[in-house]
Amino acid sequence: xxxxxxxxxxxxxxxxxxxxxxxxxxxxxxxxxxxxxxxxxxxxxxxxxxxxxxxxxxxxxxxxxxxxxxxxxxxxxxxxxxxxxxxxxxxxxxxxxxxxxxxxxxxxxxxxxxxxxxxxxxxxxxxxxxxxxxxxxxxxxxxxxxxxxxxxxxxxxxxxxxxxxxxxxxxxxxxxxxxxxxxxxxxxxxxxxxxxxxxxxxxxxxxxxxxxxxxxxxxxxxxxxxxxxxxxxxxxxxxxxxxxxxxxxxxxxxxxxxxxxxxxxxxxxxxxxxxxxxxxxxxxxxxxxxxxxxxxxxxxxxxxxxxxxxxxxxxxxxxxxxxxxxxxxxxxxxxxxxxxxxxxxxxxxxxxxxxxxxxxxxxxxxxxxxxxxxxxxxxxxxxxxxxxxxxxxxxxxxxxxxxxxxxxxxxxxxxxxxxxxxxxxxxxxxxxxxxxxxxxxxxxxxxxxxxxxxxxxxxxxxxxxxxxxxxxxxxxxxxxxxxxxxxxxxxxxxxxxxxxxxxxxx
Amino acid sequence: xxxxxxxxxxxxxxxxxxxxxxxxxxxxxxxxxxxxxxxxxxxxxxxxxxxxxxxxxxxxxxxxxxxxxxxxxxxxxxxxxxxxxxxxxxxxxxxxxxxxxxxxxxxxxxxxxxxxxxxxxxxxxxxxxxxxxxxxxxxxxxxxxxxxxxxxxxxxxxxxxxxxxxxxxxxxxxxxxxxxxxxxxxxxxxxxxxxxxxxxxxxxxxxxxxxxxxxxxxxxxxxxxxxxxxxxxxxxxxxxxxxxxxxxxxxxxxxx
Ligand SMILES: Nc1ncnc2c1ncn2[C@@H]1O[C@H](COP(=O)(O)OP(=O)(O)O)[C@@H](O)[C@H]1O
Ligand SMILES: [Mg+2]
Numbered sequence: 017x018x019x020x021x022x023x024x025x026x027x028x029x030x031x032x033x034x035x036x037x038x039x040x041x042x043x044x045x046x047x048x049x050x051x052x053x054x055x056x057x058x059x060x061x062x063x064x065x066x067x068x069x070x071x072x073x074x075x076x077x078x079x080x081x082x083x084x085x086x087x088x089x090x091x092x093x094x095x096x097x098x099x100x101x102x103x104x105x106x107x108x109x110x111x112x113x114x115x116x117x118x119x120x121x122x123x124x125x126x127x128x129x130x131x132x133x134x135x136x137x138x139x140x141x142x143x144x145x146x147x148x149x150x151x152x153x154x155x156x157x158x159x160x161x162x163x164x165x166x167x168x169x170x171x172x173x174x175x176x177x178x179x180x181x182x183x184x185x186x187x188x189x190x191x192x193x194x195x196x197x198x199x200x201x202x203x204x205x206x207x208x209x210x211x212x213x214x215x216x217x218x219x220x221x222x223x224x225x226x227x228x229x230x231x232x233x234x235x236x237x238x239x240x241x242x243x244x245x246x247x248x249x250x251x252x253x254x255x256x257x258x259x260x261x262x263x264x265x266x267x268x269x270x271x272x273x274x275x276x277x278x279x280x281x282x283x284x285x286x287x288x289x290x291x292x293x294x295x296x297x298x299x300x301x302x303x304x305x306x307x308x309x310x311x312x313x314x315x316x317x318x319x320x321x322x323x324x325x326x327x328x329x330x331x332x333x334x335x336x337x338x339x340x341x342x343x344x345x346x347x348x349x350x351x352x353x354x355x356x357x358x359x360x361x362x363x364x365x366x367x368x369x370x371x372x373x374x375x376x377x378x379x380x381x382x383x384x385x386x387x388x389x390x391x392x393x394x395x396x397x398x399x400x401x402x403x404x405x406x407x408x409x410x411x412x413x414x415x416x417x418x419x420x421x422x423x424x425x426x427x428x429x430x431x432x433x434x435x436x437x438x439x440x441x442x443x444x445x446x447x448x449x450x451x452x453x454x455x456x457x458x459x460x461x462x463x464x465x466x467x468x469x470x471x472x473x474x475x476x477x478x479x480x481x482x483x484x485x486x487x488x489x490x491x492x493x494x495x496x497x498x499x500x501x502x503x504x505x506x507x508x509x510x511x512x513x514x515x516x517x518x519x520x521x522x
Numbered sequence: 523x524x525x526x527x528x529x530x531x532x533x534x535x536x537x538x539x540x541x542x543x544x545x546x547x548x549x550x551x552x553x554x555x556x557x558x559x560x561x562x563x564x565x566x567x568x569x570x571x572x573x574x575x576x577x578x579x580x581x582x583x584x585x586x587x588x589x590x591x592x593x594x595x596x597x598x599x600x601x602x603x604x605x606x607x608x609x610x611x612x613x614x615x616x617x618x619x620x621x622x623x624x625x626x627x628x629x630x631x632x633x634x635x636x637x638x639x640x641x642x643x644x645x646x647x648x649x650x651x652x653x654x655x656x657x658x659x660x661x662x663x664x665x666x667x668x669x670x671x672x673x674x675x676x677x678x679x680x681x682x683x684x685x686x687x688x689x690x691x692x693x694x695x696x697x698x699x700x701x702x703x704x705x706x707x708x709x710x711x712x713x714x715x716x717x718x719x720x721x722x723x724x725x726x727x728x729x730x731x732x733x734x735x736x737x738x739x740x741x742x743x744x745x746x747x748x749x750x751x752x753x754x755x756x757x758x759x760x761x762x763x764x765x766x767x768x769x770x771x772x773x774x775x776x777x778x
Contacts (some may be wrong), residue, residue, distance in 0.1 A: 420610030
């Protein structure tokens with residue numbers, strides 16, 4: 017039985033390799049170009065604007081919106097899952113290319129070029145931090161710059177918790193300007209605007225393109241010592257785009273310098289405060305500013321629901337199906353060989369301890385974004401309940417029954433098929449049902465890496481503070497979980513032998 | 523004499539403990555041999571070595587002249603019926619399915635299977651309508667009949683029975699003892715029967731093998747065990763059994 021000692025390693029390899037290779041063979045999208053955007057309003061609007069600009073120049077373009085955070089977009093761009101996405105120079109310098117000298121635009125371009133990435137000229141706005149006050153406060157204290165705050169030690173400040181901690185946040189700001197204020201509170205960013213309006217606080221931190229700046233008619237103090245880094249909006253795109261889609265790079269230059277801060281914050285406001293769709297706002301922009309005809313691509317409720325249902329079902333069915341095909345044999349192997357069994361249970365157990373969000377994100381460097389990495393993550397996540405229940409179901413069979421099966425002359429395979437698996441079926445089905453329900457719920461995280469599904473409306477709903485949109489994802493996900501549970505209960509009735517549902521009389 | 527089983531210097535240990543220790547044992551064909559001894563002396567292990575359910579650490583087992591190996595154990599077992607104390611019936615199959623599972627597996631026709639079922643039900647006096655029931659719907663005695671029918675289905679050369687009546691209440695047990703003895707007589711097959719009850723052993727066999735700590739202590743008839751015990755252990759074992767069965771006659775017949 018020497019080969020058994022090599023089995024766990026082999027097993028793990030096969031376990032990971034098969035779905036990975038299967039996923040790679042999925043067909044790519046038909047579009048020439050794919051634009052990505054992060055999961056905040058401004059990024060989604062910019063993504064739509066890029067899409068409309070491209071399609072207006074007859075370049076077929078898809079927009080994968082709300083993909084997640086900076087890291088996800090950056091790796092998707094490097095991998096080629098997306099070709100273009102809007103980014104900020106500050107983020108490139110402080111986060112993505114940290115440790116490289118990028119303090120001038122040419123240096124920054126050079127650093128990006130090394131990774132096969134090109135950068136447009138700035139779009140025209142700088143979305144950095146600023147200190148905002150109401151116009152009345154500014155007039156009353158005679159404030160124009162942050163330096164002016166030095167004269168008003170009793171000035172009360174309310175900052176977001178992130179700003180209180182950041183390297184370029186309050187501690188550094190206070191040092192740069194030698195500010196005397198002691199009355200500084202940490203509070204939620206959205207509440208800060210209300211506190212300011214009610215007069216409870218005098219100044220807050222804002223993002224310079226926040227829609228609320230215009231809405232509350234705030235005055236931004238000038239950063240006269242250039243403390244805050246510049247976060248100029250730019251467009252990043254892959255260097256190979258030029259040869260793949262001639263004219264694409266030239267088309268992008270049309271957007272350079274076209275969006276100033278006022279315009280950007282007005283568009284943010286149209287979405288966040290006036291509840292218009294990003295697509296409507298973006299279409300209006302390209303029509304008005306670039307004279308490109310664009311039709312907002314908003315789908316109705318039914319179409320949206322159908323698309324997320326379809327995406328969600330694809331994620332669940334493929335990953336769960338593969339998990340069943342893999343986990344049942346693994347459970348059988350585990351039940352038949354003690355040592356190998358312990359390895360198998362340990363490995364699938366460890367996979368289960370990886371937080372699900374982390375598991376999804378781990379898949380990106382290997383498989384990029386979209387359905388395939390989500391399916392692999394869900395597949396791995398669905399293994400444990402099935403393997404464990406298959407193992408337990410087989411091990412739980414009375415030893416006299418297994419012994420009798422062998423003793424009457426059934427070969428091991430026949431014993432498994434005719435006697436052991438039917439007897440373990442109830443436990444196996446329970447494992448599959450558990451996996452299925454977990455899978456349906458966990459699949460909502462797929463939206464974070466661009467796999468769509470019911471997570472998409474939930475994510476967008478959270479971003480826009482739109483409860484109806486959140487429910488548009490949450491309710492179907494719950495209904496689907498119940499439906500899956502019901503289906504498996506029916507299936508259980510069909511596959512669990514009748515004799516097992518009888519109570520023994522002795 | 524035709525030997526059905528030949529066990530030669532056979533041992534099986536679990537950790538430091540010998541369940542069977544260097545035992546040599548011949549089982550003659552066409553007769554009933556009883557294996558007896560206190561709990562844990564290795565009776566079941568010996569039976570499992572005979573049908574190859576476990577492999578011996580040392581020594582060899584032959585069945586009808588053929589060495590029992592891992593490779594041929596499954597096919598040889600079809601020529602040895604096996605019944606255990608709890609019956610070992612498959613709870614997801616009806617009595618009929620339990621009995622005919624091997625016939626189906628080896629490709630018998632439905633007609634052959636059904637006629638064999640009738641013969642066996644007749645032999646064991648099992649009610650035909652109960653064949654459709656699941657084990658959970660049968661009485662203890664009925665379950666053992668089904669288990670015996672399953673063991674006999676392929677018309678094996680030998681029957682290995684591991685305390686087949688151990689789980690039954692005394693009345694049923696006594697009835698079935700009588701019936702089984704009749705059946706064995708009718709069939710004329712090689713039977714190896716394990717029991718821990720000396721009087722049950724005597725009821726079935728004149729050839730009794732008394733085991734102690736995985737080795738044969740004495741092999742003789744009941745009378746000889748009583749009149750000429752080979753050791754104080756045999757004397758004590760027999761004495762204890764007589765104490766337990768005080769009300770019963772020496773031949774296993776009920777005392778008055
Ligand atoms: N699978 C096993 N693992 C460990 N020990 C065992 C196993 N089977 C039997 N034994 C031990 O071997 C000895 C003989 O067991 P067994 O043959 O079942 O005895 P008997 O049937 O005479 O009561 C006992 O001490 C028992 O505990
Ligand atoms: Mg025993």
